[in-house]
Amino acid sequence: MSRIIDKLAWIEIVDGKILVARSIGKNVFYIPGGKREPGENDDEALLREIDEELSVALLPASLEHFGTFEAQAHGQPLGVQVQMTCYWAKYTGTIQPAAEIEEVRWFNYKDKPLVSFVDRIIFDELQKKGLLS
Template sequence: MIDKLAWIRIENGAILTARSHNRDTYYIPGGKREPGESDHEALLREIKEELSVDLILETVHLVGQFEAQAHGKPAGTLVRMRCYAADYHGQLAPAAEIEEMVWLTYADRAKVSAVAQLIFDSIHQAGLLK
């Protein structure tokens, strides 16, 4: 089981996604905890590293948890994604391993990983994703 955290940011009916260098699939920004980090600490660090913004700790709240086949991994390798929403300070800009960030709608569902597709389904059903 791969245990990851993700930042759900929805604006104007679209969700913020990112694509790493030399990859063709988009994912929801976030990453893994380092030893001793809480979910919030890891999420704030990962988003700063990937997208150059600071999440506002007081606004971080759990959206949900999703599990699916891990993209690009052997069959049976699952990823568990704990998803949080939060406000932020700064200007969004790709950094570190991120080549591109884009706002996707539900029509773009096929462009994301299996676990992200479950997240797209959930937020679309909630009326938040066009």
């Protein structure tokens, strides 16, 4: 039986580089975001996760759906899929690691091997659209 992990992600690109984060003790980077709490919609979950992980406030009125992507979940048994629903959004504050986040970086397309499987698909999509350098 396959299982799907439902996650949300915030796409932030500056000068052809995408914001990624690495959790404490992990060896792979992820596009920032996380799982919803019971009863949360996409907006509520994404705003909460980004505030917790990066200490910035996404502006709810600026949220714009980018796409939903699915792949084998990194570090999970074969057949466990992650479904990542991605949004663009403007924000206020200064991006800095918080909670379980150990490091934030800005990646080019060539850094794709350093991110999770689903994020590699997202990198490909962003590259196709000419958004990643």
